Amino acid sequence: MEGKEQSTGRLHFVGKKDELIAAKRSFRTLEGRDILIVYHQGILYALDSYCYHAGGELQTGDIEEFDGKLCIVCPKHKYKISLAKGECLYKAADPSEKPPVPRWYSKGVKQRTHGVTETNGDVYVTLSLETKWIESDFYQGEKGKLERAKT
Ligand code: FES
Structure with a gap:
């Protein structure tokens, strides 16, 4: 369970490891941002909770492997x-x-x-400090939240 380069960001305690493992999916709001914490096959992940495409709630999404990547x-x-x-x-296939042979492609990073x-059974999330716009940012802002409320 390794944090990424975002180590200079503020650590937020999000729960005891055992509790997060038992829950498998946990929702937290950190600094006004809605975050989904997922436990899967021994690893904890954290990502924006609403899908970048149209604000779908990822919390209830299935987890499957595609092209060697857990999604x-x-x-x-x-x-x-x-x-x-x-x-x-x-x-897609060309x-x-x-x-035509179907192959997996990446649209790039769309979800933050x-x-x-x-540390000692306590789990912390460090919010991404990536300054570049990532599409899932939209559904964390006021406009995006209003948009989600309409659907
Ligand atoms: Fe459309 Fe997630 S795929 S909202």
């Missing part, structure tokens, strides 16, 4: 978002290829992920 599948339109990096993966660290 949460948004329950709304089935977009596949990698837990580790927030990349959106999709499968029609100019004969015969956050650092997770553990």
